[in-house]
Amino acid sequence: MMARLTAGVTRRSAIPLALLLAALLAAPWLVNDYLLTMLIIILYFGYAGQAWNIMMGFAGQLSLGHALYLGLGGYVAATLFTRFGIGPWLGFAVAIPVASAAGAIIGFLAFRFRVAGIYFAILTIAFAEFARIGFDNWDYVHASSGLFVPVKQYAHNNPWLLRGDPTMFYYVILGATVLLFVLCHFLVRSRVGYFWLAIREDETAARAAGIDTFRYKMIAVVVSAAMTSFAGVFYAFFYNNLFPEQVFSIFRSVEIILGPIIGGIGTLFGPILGAFVLKGLAEALSSVMTAFGIDLPGVTQVFYGVCLLIVVVALPDGVWPPLARLLGIGRSKP
Amino acid sequence: MTALLALSNVSKRFRGLIAVDGVSFTVPQGAMFAVIGSNGAGKTTLFNMIAGAMKPDGGAIVFAGQGVHGLTADAVCRRGIARTFQIVRPFPGLSVEDNVIIGALLHRPDVTAARGHAHELLRRLDLFDKRHRIASTLTLPDRKRLEMARALATGPRLLLLDEVMAGLRPTETDRMVAILKALNAEGLTILLIEHVMRAVMALASHVLVLDHGVAIAEGSPEQVARDPAVVQSYLGVETV
Structure with a gap:
């Protein structure tokens, strides 16, 4: 098991990886609550980006509607908690089949009727919009007035119910991010992962090599949707509120994919690195602006746009592949 | 020799154009079978139907005793027919x-x-x-x-090669011929679609000539090269 876990990890990359993990584990003792909350948000985007990357980065299927799976995860877990007192982990267990089913329906329609490329992306947007409008008018989940997870003062952290202080949320999302990273590491080196890469590179050639492309694209959508739903569960219990206009919004979907695009689509470190670059620098920027007493609304969005432009023009493979070469670790492709 | 692949009366039309018109032939187990013809003769269409990339409009394609016409490309590959592309497409x-x-x-x-x-x-x-x-x-x-x-690598019993010699220099062609001969000697059945006559004559045990979607001659390379219909339509009178 350990041998398989470290397969593809060179000695040169093992040391920085161990140092990074140690730094992340020690972070709650090193930084204040404000920075810890920043790290939580960064890891949350790193996690969601990694989940999206399974579909786009590995199998080459562009989804611009991942807010759907995020929102479903959040709504399923929050509804079960507020209505029936069922904890978020069991909620996640229910969210997995719900989000998977949504992904499977979209995937089936698209792949059976040969909707591909940009048209597939539009289909994913359409389904996220259906959900947004549907939840906005569904009284059971309090429609557009929003669903709130009750906030109480808890004497101690309760990870089972995801109630507690930022340190607890931090370790939960760090654990999830590490687990998803390890899962993706295995997936991309497995038979399924190779078949995904083949489909991403050339679907016709993949079929000629005997790959049932319909089946493997479906697996990619379902795994990606299921993993994304956890980001929604986390979102619901971290922010304690869900509004259809926010969680199912196209901006949410775009926000998820900016990290992997900037970090490097199809790489394991890209989504996490991209989230650090994007959220970290955006936050630093607004701190500096605040320090100088400048208040410009929308500056973060402009900053995202500038980051995206720089990456598209100067680093089309994202920040990670050239950085990996610079550090002399790993191969540029997984 | 038993037939590994048998086509009977296979046809394909694109709107008004009949690309392949009732073609029948059998590829024996262990053969090095070449399909030749000028541009637009229907070679690639025929090839795509065998490989599952296109569905025939009529006729039957039987591989190792089972019909494979109408199967998808990946299913055809899993049955044991592997292909290359005329315009190469590695990942x-x-x-x-x-x-x-x-x-x-x-x-x-x-x-x-x-x-x-x-x-x-x-x-x-x-x-x-x-x-x-x-x-x-x-x-x-x-x-x-x-x-x-x-x-x-997919472990085929039949290898389909679509103009594998095209664009190669003579030394590269000879290298490819040597590889194909070695594979064939080990028992792999090969079906080639070729434009380059030189390679086919050196290589093939059987040749089928297509012209405007119709099979006009079949036999050994020597027989085909002497066939008047082939000389007329494909090789050109000057080459004789």
Whole structure:
């Protein structure tokens, strides 16, 4: 098991990886609550980006509607908690089949009727919009007035119910991010992962090599949707509120994919690195602006746009592949 | 010799154009079978129907005793028919090794076993030293052999090669001929679609000539080359 876990990890990359993990584990003792909350948000985007990357980065299927799976995860877990007192982990267990089913329906329609490329992306947007409008008018989940997870003062952290202080949320999302990273590491080196890469590179050639492309694209959508739903569960219990206009919004979907695009689509470190670059620098920027007493609304969005432009023009493979070469670790492709 | 592949009365039309018109032939087990014809004779359409990339409008394609017409390309490959493309299409962003591993994974669920098999094939096709190169950086002859390695990795009983000699220099053509002869000598049945006459004459045991979607001659390379209809329509009178 350990041998398989470290397969593809060179000695040169093992040391920085161990140092990074140690730094992340020690972070709650090193930084204040404000920075810890920043790290939580960064890891949350790193996690969601990694989940999206399974579909786009590995199998080459562009989804611009991942807010759907995020929102479903959040709504399923929050509804079960507020209505029936069922904890978020069991909620996640229910969210997995719900989000998977949504992904499977979209995937089936698209792949059976040969909707591909940009048209597939539009289909994913359409389904996220259906959900947004549907939840906005569904009284059971309090429609557009929003669903709130009750906030109480808890004497101690309760990870089972995801109630507690930022340190607890931090370790939960760090654990999830590490687990998803390890899962993706295995997936991309497995038979399924190779078949995904083949489909991403050339679907016709993949079929000629005997790959049932319909089946493997479906697996990619379902795994990606299921993993994304956890980001929604986390979102619901971290922010304690869900509004259809926010969680199912196209901006949410775009926000998820900016990290992997900037970090490097199809790489394991890209989504996490991209989230650090994007959220970290955006936050630093607004701190500096605040320090100088400048208040410009929308500056973060402009900053995202500038980051995206720089990456598209100067680093089309994202920040990670050239950085990996610079550090002399790993191969540029997984 | 028993027939590995048998086509009977296979047709394909594109709107008004009849691309392949009632073609029948059989490829014996262990043969090196060539289909030749001028541009637009229907070679590639015929090839695509056998490989499952197109569905025939009529007729039957029987492989190893079972009908394969109407199956999808991936299902045809799993039955044991592997192909290359006229315009080569290895997985461009992946390494040479990974390209072949993907083929080898079809009948080997274990990645390590697939890698081992891929290495064997890469050695045979003189690509082992380039196994860590990204496929898109290879030269055309290397990419053609890479595509063949990927096809062979799927463990086919019949290998379909679409103009595998096209665009190769004479030395490269000879190298490819040697590889194909060796594979055929080991019992692999090969169906070639070719434009390059030189290669076909040196290689094929059977030749089928297509002209405007119709099979006009079949036989050994010598018989076909002497056939008046073939000389008339394809080889041209000057070459005789």
